[in-house]
Amino acid sequence: MGKYREALKPFLKEVEGYSSTIYPDAKGNPTVGYGFNLNSPEVVSTLNAHGYDLEKIQKEGLPEEVADKIKDSILDREENSFKNSITPEKFESLSDNEKSALMSMQYNSPGLIGPNMRGYLGADDKINVAREILLNSNKNKDLGVLKRRLTESEMYYPNM
Secondary structure, three states, X not given: OOOOHHHHHHHHHHHHOOEEEEEEOOOOOEEEEOOEEOOOHHHHHHHHHOOOOHHHHHHHOOOHHHHHHHHHHHHHHHXXXXXXXXXXXXXXXXXXXXXXXXXXXXXXXXXXXOHHHHHHHHOXXXXXXXXXXXXXXOOOOOHHHXXXXXXXXXXHOOOO
């Protein structure tokens, strides 16, 4: 686990929030824990690996300590996916703040880091990466998402 996660974990807890019970997210998806979308086969598989299925969550709720372990498992998977999308060497060359910002986006929705952003990352174009985070990663113009993207862009490139 990378050092960057020490800053990322409390940030994710703040922006994702925590719920032990199932609730509909902004898109109507059944969600629990720290934004765990129960329509995602990967999330369901990770929950099952930790001894929780939909029925158990509905009866007992999802304890925060279990949600923390699941969040870590999801971060492990998403970190590997992200590393492979930009190369492990490029990932290791990023600062802890840059990793935290990008992994927050990857956790939120892996599709947010698309070909344009990967191109800017490959070219070490920090300004355009920060611009992509802030301006091109919130297609529905949601105020809560905008606040998150502003923080992520400042985390990635504090000189903006």
